[in-house]
Amino acid sequence: MASGAQYPLFRLSTSSQTPGQSKRFQWQNLTLFLAALGGVCAQDNQDLTSLTAVIPPSSLPDEMRVMQNPAQLVGTFITNLTDLLVVPDTQIRDTARDALGAELSPRLFSKLLKHLDECVLFLRSTFLPAY
DSSP states (O other): OOHHHHSTTSOOOOTTSOHHHHHHHHHHHHHHHHHHHGGGGGOSSOOTTHHHHHSOGGGSOHHHHSOOOHHHHHHHHHHHHHHGGGSSOHHHHHHHHHHHHTSSOGGGHHHHHHHHHHHHHHHHHHHSOOO
């Protein structure tokens, strides 16, 4: 069985696709991958220097030489995915929905629920009259 048929959410890039389609499929695969494995970043007491122990700093891109807090990056990722739930493009919406629904690491459920709660509180305070 072909891997594309076995895992319908993950699409393989083929030579018959346009460069735009290929980039979209790569974005979709990477988004679903990050959602599934993003829970690793939710661990406490991580050694942020472990990447530079394996890969020489001269081989890393400039933005990866100074490590950022992974928990903040995951929070930004969840916020961005939530924002994508309301874009007009149905394929992007569906990918964001699949990433937050079926593919999201269970370790990130609390971050997602906290973000959704903040969104609901903001909407209630902005659009509903005070009682």
